[in-house]
Amino acid sequence: MINGEDTTPGTALLIAAAPAGKGCLINATGALPTLAAVPPGILTGTTAATIIELADPTDPQTLLTRIRAAAAAPGPLTLYITGQLHLDHKQRLIHLALARTTPTTLRYTALPWHWLAGELKLRRPGTTTVVTDMVADPDAWQQLRAEGLELGYGIRAYGRITPPPPRRRIAEPAYLKALATTWRNGINPPLAQLHEQAAAHVGPVDALFLAVDITTVPAPAGSAVQAPSLPHQEPSPAPTAPAPIPESARASEEDPLPEIFAAAHAGRHSEAASLASMWEGWALRTHGAGSAQTTHWLEVRADLARLADDPARSCELWMAAADARLARQQPPDDPAVEDAVDRAHHQWQQLRDPQRARELGPPLVSLRHHVPGRRPGAVEDLQRRLELLHTTPPVGA
Template identity: 35%
Template sequence: MAAGYGLLVAGAGSHGGATALAGVPPAALLGRSSGRVVQFDAPLCPSTVGAALRRAATCPGLLLVGVAGLLRLDGPGGEPYVALGGAAGAAGDRGLPWAWLAAASASRPCGSTTVVVDLAAAEDGVEAALERDGGRLDVPGAAVLGVVCGPRRTASVGGYSVALAAILRRDGGPVATGAHDAAVARAGLADRRGVRVVRSPPVAARAGRSAPRPGAGARVPPLPSSGNPGGAVVGALAGPSSAARPAVRRTPAQASSATPPHAEAHRALYTELAAGRYSAAVAMASAKERAALRTGGAHSAEALHWLEVRADLARLAGRWADAARGWLTSAERRLQAGAGPADPAVRDAVDRAHHCWHRCGEDGQDGERGENGENDENDAYVELGQALAEARRRVPGPRGAAADIRRRLADAVNR
């Protein structure tokens, strides 16, 4: 019997949920004679959790992923993520996107992964989104078991995990529907108002087919690093949060013409990026953007969406300069369309550009070296920083943001 592996993530507001499960002996938790359990307690860096998830997905035996904490959405109607220890930035910078779990499961045999959730919706919007789409927390190929409390019941987080831990110590694992049902009953959550019980068997099994498997040599893609400009990250490619917030008011006829991008297109982009084919993924997004430009113009919601998807692809691949330029272009187009500097989508775009520009300076790689090598790269960094400074003049950010740009520009000019 192959050894099992447990990855437990205690996010913000977890109230000891993951810690309770971490106290269960690995053999009882995983139902295997041998196995390993790794716990992250309020991690600040999502990349660290993502790398651990990537490693965990390669285990040959049962994989148990436990996640406790606050559940949020990346923008109105956006993708769910679990808040981690950080407090600022986009979802991929401060939390664990749910799509990372789905991508990890997709690289494994159907039914070999179990995701245990002990979560609380951080806002009413999260609970409403779960009501509209009951499958929002599905993980293809994996069983998802646990509870999601309403936003006014965040103190209930952890109770399910404590009950589950007690049952596993008594009866042993692996975690399955029987232990889940017993934990829900023991914690008194079965009929409690404002608590959603999640009991989702592997999605592919419910559909009566095998889970899609990647081709030979496929794997959960690595997080971007300065030494891997073409590397992909397991990420939510359903589009950045601001894409759901058009900058201009549209008539009903215009609104109906700007339909959201199809899920199939996003899955195709992810497949290319996951395989390390960044250029192919960008080409696909660019084609969608050109079509949107022809039909709706540069300020249409569809065109802005695909522009921002391209920027996010660049970010995921570690192409920080390209990502920063994309987000600056998005902010400029939204301002041209009549959005004000305080518009959340405009501020979000400039904030993301600022973050990516930071990474340009820190990583020192963007594939922009010419005959003069580092001089060309530094010149490009300065030019991009000047454009960002102009954007910050029009769209103020957090306290000290403009001063940060001035300081970094001065350091770059004096190199």
């Protein structure tokens, strides 16, 4: 509700978190002095405001408690988050690193991003805004390029995520500083306009910029959530993608797929992936894990990863979709199952990273034995290439 007319007291939660020592990728607390100099009412978009500043938090449970308390406030809530994101390799989950986080203690010392998203999803749609300026480590960066950063329905999100800086360099939260500097100069345009101005000036060119606003569209029957809004533009030619969304999987009166793929073909891969993740989240909550609706959106995300030139993630998602269909008792020769495995196989063949190909090869071989498909020699071809990869020395060896 930034820049709004709401008279209810608002809350701004400023979180600046990054590991201490050589694991630090961003000067997270560098944005706090500039933000602290902004009039509180501008940070919250309300006349009365409460500002909570959390610099270098150390414990994820304590941080979650503070987030939960802020999320329970009845008025508008704005979170300003600067820090760095890491990927938990075991569960493939994004985490916000805290002061004591190291690569080996990530799962215990960092805040899982879905904890934060889960607290915000409980709030009334349209009352929450998240503004971010974050750096992602290499593995998190690859996943975020394919999937975006999920927050959920009814939440406005603006900000920037950048790849890791060059070695021995520490990034600066230039995006948040640009916003704060504008506000300190007495200029307070709509946040969407301010975001565009900051994004145009701070870069870098390969950054992911979040710009998710919300509008009310017809929601699913019996659902209290708002569906994500989508830009209305002419879609690009449809890719060889999943079959059209079945009527039972539609979450509004309009099929969002053309708009999502239009964003992907226009190069807005983060936006497309984020929207698809939102719809998948709705399907998961409405129809349950493993449902036809949830599997459909899993396949959409797999094809979006292909369009984003991330064959590893696309391969993983297509394998997950095939497993989901098999778990629903679809036979191995079902065309939809065969198609999912064929697509996973094709994406695996596009991998240019031998290490990732070696990691994804064994589960794909296992899946191929169960679903050999209709192309003769597919299993043997896969095994031959995997054996060759195991005889190839690692890069730099």
